[in-house]
Amino acid sequence: MKAKINENYSIREATLEDAKTIWQAIDLHRDYLKTWLPFVPKLHTVEDEAAFLHATLSVPYQDRNIVFMIEKGKEFCGLIGFVNTDNVNHRTEIGYWLLPEYQGQGIMTQSVKYLSRWAIRERNMHRVQICCAVGNHPSNAIPQRLGFKMEGTIRHGELLSSGEYADINIYSILEREI
Template identity: 30%
Template sequence: MFRFEIEAGLALKPLELKDGNKLYQLITESRQHLRTYLPFVDQTAKPEDTLEFVKATVISNAEQKSFVTVVLVEEQIAGLVGFNQISWPNKKAEVGYWLAEPFIKRGITTKAVRAIINYAFKTLELNRITIRAAFFNKASQGVAKKLGFQQEGVIREAEWVNDQFVDHVVYGMLKRDWVPEPRSQD
């Protein structure tokens, strides 16, 4: 089974059915923080809602339509990172990610996204990765910028989140432009 050790205490593993209750707990504990950015949060009212998502994602992963992983911090589930849809004919995917509130602002997201993109370009042999971030989500945009993604545009009113339409800033990365190692902090 896939397991990627990013560094000591930080790893990615495939989403499994047994992760459903812990994910629901994480979403519940970080609901106010997450609902600002993610439309699924308000649709996750009970554990069964999360379990349905997990079941569908496990099936999609098995069918190679997606590749969604759990972010583990000291073996504790911290959130998710992965590709909800992969277009194999076009060799492209869109990366999505979220972490529960106790795990943000520690560089974990950037490291996890870097790892999954390395995997996408090297192992999955994809050519293009896209990140879409809410216009006001400067932290998510910061992840894209730190990883060297180019801003490609804005999709107006792209998503209904928290009772309002949200614009998305779109960032893209091509395999030929990817720098797999962390950039120096000069």
């Protein structure tokens, strides 16, 4: 799947061939990204990223947690995708990150809006949720802007790479609310 998010940006499904591009971006911005993304310190090589993509792509499409590249033309900007998808109960979660130079332009808000609707219309989801560390204000602003309801906070729900536990806000939107 490939889709235009706005006149300059698009999303498309990541492939194994994207492993090097993704890993290089993570490696270049490692100190910045590891603040809120606990997986960053565990990615040591391009092979680690390729293994993640291979594991994801090996799952049958209808059950897959799809990972999407966010691009400006051919420039890689970040990732967005589904995690913790539960097809039995028709729910999924969207996770995302954007390189610093692309933040503050509404790209991720537009990407989350598009994928939320796509999940409901094309993947038969009833509920889409987003989990954000309480202190990650830019990330929390996205579901708030899009009309997701804050359901609560999980205390010490994520172990950050700093060794600290972060409380996690849970937001959701239902099929009838989109």
